[in-house]
Amino acid sequence: MGKLNWRASAVFALCVASAITLPAQTLKIVHNFDGVDGELPHAGLLEAADGNLYGTTAGEGANRHGGTVFKITNSTLTTLYNFCSKPACADGKDPHAALIQSTGGDLYGTTYMGGANKLGTIFKITTEGRLTTLYSFCSRDGCTDGSYPEGPLVQAADGDFYGTTSGGGANISSGTVFRITPAGALTTLYSFCSQSGCADGISPESGLIRATDGDFYGTTVTGGANCREGCGTVFKVTSTGALTTLYSFCSQSGCTDGATPVAGLVQASNGNFYGTTQNGGGKALGTIFEITPGGTLTTLYRFCTQTGCPDGSYPNGGLLMAPEGNLYGTTGFGGACALPSGCGTLFKMTQSGTLTTLYKFCSQNECTDGETPEVPLVHGADGTLYGTTNVGGAVIGGCSSGNGCGTIFSLSGL
Numbered sequence: 001m002g003k004l005n006w007r008a009s010a011v012f013a014l015c016v017a018s019a020i021t022l023p024a025q026t027l028k029i030v031h032n033f034d035g036v037d038g039e040l041p042h043a044g045l046l047e048a049a050d051g052n053l054y055g056t057t058a059g060e061g062a063n064r065h066g067g068t069v070f071k072i073t074n075s076t077l078t079t080l081y082n083f084c085s086k087p088a089c090a091d092g093k094d095p096h097a098a099l100i101q102s103t104g105g106d107l108y109g110t111t112y113m114g115g116a117n118k119l120g121t122i123f124k125i126t127t128e129g130r131l132t133t134l135y136s137f138c139s140r141d142g143c144t145d146g147s148y149p150e151g152p153l154v155q156a157a158d159g160d161f162y163g164t165t166s167g168g169g170a171n172i173s174s175g176t177v178f179r180i181t182p183a184g185a186l187t188t189l190y191s192f193c194s195q196s197g198c199a200d201g202i203s204p205e206s207g208l209i210r211a212t213d214g215d216f217y218g219t220t221v222t223g224g225a226n227c228r229e230g231c232g233t234v235f236k237v238t239s240t241g242a243l244t245t246l247y248s249f250c251s252q253s254g255c256t257d258g259a260t261p262v263a264g265l266v267q268a269s270n271g272n273f274y275g276t277t278q279n280g281g282g283k284a285l286g287t288i289f290e291i292t293p294g295g296t297l298t299t300l301y302r303f304c305t306q307t308g309c310p311d312g313s314y315p316n317g318g319l320l321m322a323p324e325g326n327l328y329g330t331t332g333f334g335g336a337c338a339l340p341s342g343c344g345t346l347f348k349m350t351q352s353g354t355l356t357t358l359y360k361f362c363s364q365n366e367c368t369d370g371e372t373p374e375v376p377l378v379h380g381a382d383g384t385l386y387g388t389t390n391v392g393g394a395v396i397g398g399c400s401s402g403n404g405c406g407t408i409f410s411l412s413g414l
Helices: none
Strands: 028-033 051-057 068-073 076-082 107-111 121-125 133-138 161-165 178-180 185-190 216-220 233-237 243-248 273-277 287-291 299-302 319-321 327-331 345-349 355-360 385-387 407-412
Touching: 273 319
Parallel strands: none
Antiparallel strands: 028 407, 051 068, 068 076, 107 121, 121 133, 161 178, 178 185, 216 233, 233 243, 273 287, 287 299, 319 327, 327 345, 345 355, 385 407
């Protein structure tokens, strides 16, 4: 199903460690999911124009395993929608991606599964919770329109939305890039594995970003010039579907340049892009990289530089470019407990590659402070960072994972 926690959920463990926040910073649990209001918040949060935080959970809710859309107002969570509210989950199921807010004020997102064909949807939802399914994937023979969308959408200046699917397409379920109008008319712009040996990449699991040059940039988890399985790419694609592969990972011996970029990219004021790889980097435990629009890649940081990976490992969540120019992110594993346990970290990194670990999860007994954050952070208007952990938290019972239903947290004092 894409992310590391889905591939290897059995490795989650309860961890106990000493306090590790830096003196000026405070981590607060804003909400503990309990299953009834959802579990496994697999996506990052959105701070909308009304000042509230909005997000999704991939599991549970009122309709078992369907997932939810929620709103956080002053630390109070309101469930706006429970997926699988329609027979056979025709309204969608299992949302993996963060929501975005359109220029019109409504929220848009994707579900990984469900829909008329059980292979994912695109939906619109108002801030009051009225949901409209705009498109069900695999509506064309052979799923040439795509399947299993995992990344968020992005709205372009033309008002249309652009995104990716991790499966489907014209080439043996290798994924697609698509455009969809606000009314729900979908156009497949590109099908991956269109080149010999899938040198153009396979399976984009993250969304696209619209760069300052007007084109879209993203990553594929596998494929590329150096191997069909693993590796991965960074690509550019125009609004008409012309795709250019900027970089193929594992171009260096031992994949020291990184491999398997699960997360998407962010663009800095210097015009360059920053991202993470889940694997590679010497110990195969992930990297942070910088890449120019022309495709020149620099590996800025390799995780697990010390025994036990106190700096974290498997940075699946992607990066946040904060207003002051620093990058913030998460690792899903490492930190307060050594591999193969979960735990995870929050970190800050300068654009030149100096990394500071801000917090190590599972620093409280039985991981009541959360475990395995694998999503991008959001920088609130109040200067606080907000995010979610897949599992952990104070509620253990009623959760399918057995390691807590997950949390929403804030980190202040930056």
